[in-house]
Amino acid sequence: MTISDISHRKRFLAQGNVYLPHIAVIEKIIDETPTVKTFHFNFKDEKLRKEFTFESGQFGEYSILGVGEATFCISSSPTRLDPLECAVARVGKVTNALHRLGVGAEIGFRGPFGNSFPLDYMEGKNLVFVAGGIGLAPLRSLIWNVLDNRAKYGNVDIVYGARTPRDLCFKYDLEAWEKDSSVNMTTTVDREVPDWTGNVGFVPAVTEKVAPSAKNAVAIVCGPPIMIRFTFPVLEKLGFTPPQMITTLEKRMKCGIGKCGRCNIGEIYVCRDGPVFSYEEIRNFSSDEV
Amino acid sequence: MKKIKKQNVAGLLEKWQKEFTVFVPSKASGVLQMAAWDGENLSFLERNRNTAIPPKANFLPTMQKMFGFRKEEGGYVLEPTDEDPPKQLLFGIHPCDARAISIIDMVFKDAYEDKYYLSRRQNTVLVGMACTSPYDNCFCTSLGFGPADATDVDIMLTDIGDSFLLEQVTDKGKGVLAGAKDLVEATQADEKKAKEVKESAKAAVSTKIDTKEISKRLPLVFDDKKFWEEIAAKCVSCGICTFLCPTCYCFDISDEMLRDGSGGARYRNWDCCSFAVYTKMPAENPREEKWRRVRQKVYHKYAFYPELFGVIGCTGCGRCIRQCPVNWDITQTLNSLPEGTAAKAEEKQKTS
Numbered sequence: 001m002t003i004s005d006i007s008h009r010k011r012f013l014a015q016g017n018v019y020l021p022h023i024a025v026i027e028k029i030i031d032e033t034p035t036v037k038t039f040h041f042n043f044k045d046e047k048l049r050k051e052f053t054f055e056s057g058q059f060g061e062y063s064i065l066g067v068g069e070a071t072f073c074i075s076s077s078p079t080r081l082d083p084l085e086c087a088v089a090r091v092g093k094v095t096n097a098l099h100r101l102g103v104g105a106e107i108g109f110r111g112p113f114g115n116s117f118p119l120d121y122m123e124g125k126n127l128v129f130v131a132g133g134i135g136l137a138p139l140r141s142l143i144w145n146v147l148d149n150r151a152k153y154g155n156v157d158i159v160y161g162a163r164t165p166r167d168l169c170f171k172y173d174l175e176a177w178e179k180d181s182s183v184n185m186t187t188t189v190d191r192e193v194p195d196w197t198g199n200v201g202f203v204p205a206v207t208e209k210v211a212p213s214a215k216n217a218v219a220i221v222c223g224p225p226i227m228i229r230f231t232f233p234v235l236e237k238l239g240f241t242p243p244q245m246i247t248t249l250e251k252r253m254k255c256g257i258g259k260c261g262r263c264n265i266g267e268i269y270v271c272r273d274g275p276v277f278s279y280e281e282i283r284n285f286s287s288d289e290v
Numbered sequence: 291m292k293k294i295k296k297q298n299v300a301g302l303l304e305k306w307q308k309e310f311t312v313f314v315p316s317k318a319s320g321v322l323q324m325a326a327w328d329g330e331n332l333s334f335l336e337r338n339r340n341t342a343i344p345p346k347a348n349f350l351p352t353m354q355k356m357f358g359f360r361k362e363e364g365g366y367v368l369e370p371t372d373e374d375p376p377k378q379l380l381f382g383i384h385p386c387d388a389r390a391i392s393i394i395d396m397v398f399k400d401a402y403e404d405k406y407y408l409s410r411r412q413n414t415v416l417v418g419m420a421c422t423s424p425y426d427n428c429f430c431t432s433l434g435f436g437p438a439d440a441t442d443v444d445i446m447l448t449d450i451g452d453s454f455l456l457e458q459v460t461d462k463g464k465g466v467l468a469g470a471k472d473l474v475e476a477t478q479a480d481e482k483k484a485k486e487v488k489e490s491a492k493a494a495v496s497t498k499i500d501t502k503e504i505s506k507r508l509p510l511v512f513d514d515k516k517f518w519e520e521i522a523a524k525c526v527s528c529g530i531c532t533f534l535c536p537t538c539y540c541f542d543i544s545d546e547m548l549r550d551g552s553g554g555a556r557y558r559n560w561d562c563c564s565f566a567v568y569t570k571m572p573a574e575n576p577r578e579e580k581w582r583r584v585r586q587k588v589y590h591k592y593a594f595y596p597e598l599f600g601v602i603g604c605t606g607c608g609r610c611i612r613q614c615p616v617n618w619d620i621t622q623t624l625n626s627l628p629e630g631t632a633a634k635a636e637e638k639q640k641t642s
């Protein structure tokens with residue numbers, strides 16, 4: 001299997017009129033950071049609750065009826081289907097409205113849409129996860145997926161950073177991965193702050209320090225665009241080739257299924273052909289609007 | 291081949307009205323567009339100019355309710371709409387617009403089927419009218435077809451004086467003509483006359499573009515910022531070129547809530563890549579700059595669409611030229627690709 005197969009791993013799992021949302025109920029809310037909350041939810045419909053499946057990396061269109069829809073990945077792992085989880089940063093109309101909801105509130109969900117991380121390509125390889133801020137959300141789905149099938153993969157390195165300790169998401173997961181002897185976990189914050197005894201420095205620089213081996217390895221990078229831009233060269237310096245580097249792209253989306261038009265990069269539609277791409281593919285895009 | 295006398299068309303429309311909502315080109319609203327036939331006005335039989343608003347609106351309405359919802363004690367209840375839209379017959383659609391519908395069908399059938407669009411499409415009969423009076427800025431003949439092409443309609447009419455020559459193109463077309471009175475066999479002279487009308491319409495399309503290898507030549511100037519900035523300089527980002535484009539299909543999805551919060555609905559509306567807000571994200575916007583948006587418009591039609599679906603996403607209807615408030619002319623843009631791009635494209639193709 002070659003890396004160019006990745007973006008062709010299209011999965012069309014959703015059925016029927018895919019514009020009609022499924023009603024889901026918020027079961028739990030976790031305050032991750034001052035601006036990020038994780039919502040645990042599941043479908044009202046018993047049958048769908050039992051039958052719903054997705055793959056790590058896929059996303060959904062979440063809505064508050066009467067307010068609107070927004071796009072987020074599913075941040076939980078398909079190895080742990082109940083409840084489903086999504087982490088949401090408060091930035092606009094829909095996300096602010098979501099943050100005001102409480103347990104028991106109903107939301108709409110359409111999906112799962114998009115392609116997924118290439119688990120079969122990653123099998124038997126050493127894995128390097130590099131994430132920044134809320135970029136850990138899609139990687140978290142993949143990391144738990146890998147850890148729940150631990151024997152299938154080689155070494156696991158995780159480098160995760162945020163601006164300040166307060167901005168670290170999924171602190172309970174970070175703790176669990178610290179404790180896991182099969183995981184080499186590195187957490188960092190951008191600047192020194194009182195009471196922080198961990199690493200200090202930007203994610204690309206810390207990745208360079210951790211210096212994971214490129215041998216038989218795949219790096220999966222997710223975070224703010226600026227972090228991704230600076231991490232790829234670091235990984236290349238460490239010997240990673242473009243097909244060994246994978247990321248997810250973010251664009252404004254409405255339909256989620258390649259019709260409404262806005263998420264294109266040249267002839268690529270991030271919602272339909274992505275959001276998971278290898279650096280090899282991104283490098284060969286005809287457009288620079290990545 | 292059949293023909294029908296112009297004075298008998300009203301009878302045919304009346305027959306169809308029993309089964310379909312019959313749409314005809316009408317200026318009743320002030321703008322020439324497809325509108326439900328009033329049962330009387332037949333001026334569209336003589337005044338054969340293309341509508342200002344393209345018939346895509348009959349499949350992808352400017353504002354379309356996707357579903358309604360109610361808030362009840364047990365939670366939200368969805369009220370789906372539009373599972374089986376009313377049957378419609380579009381009379382007098384021009385070949386360029388019929389082709390445009392075939393082109394956007396590809397998007398709405400791709401990957402996930404778009405039921406709102408496709409159900410309307412399935413419930414529609416297209417009765418085409420060969421174009422006899424192309425505008426100066428029409429350029430359909432550069433795109434592999436012509437003003438009298440019958441490929442994308444169910445029935446095709448050609449004005450031969452006091453009658454229309456009538457081609458039954460599809461089974462659907464034959465079906466709706468079953469039992470129609472007043473159809474008579476066309477004579478050889480009629481067919482000859484129709485051929486002449488078609489030929490002369492084709493000859494009347496004077497604007498030309500060079501589409502040879504266009505989807506390969508365009509990528510060679512993709513990164514030429516100066517080239518695109520010059521073209522975009524006068525653009526006011528009004529969006530008329532996309533709203534009136536018969537192959538532009540982009541849409542927005544938005545919710546409306548009743549004032550008392552008891553329910554509401556979700557709508558989709560035409561949207562437009564000319565607007566910066568179209569791609570705006572909280573922290574970034576890949577097409578904040580105007581020249582990128584103008585480039586997107588041209589490339590979507592002439593490079594991305596061919597790459598994805600194997601056809602150019604433009605029919606040469608000329609609306610974007612006629613209606614542009616600052617006289618941007620896409621044919622000039624396409625004809626002004628830097629010299630040497632054709633040679634470069636050829637070279638690139640040879641080496642790859």
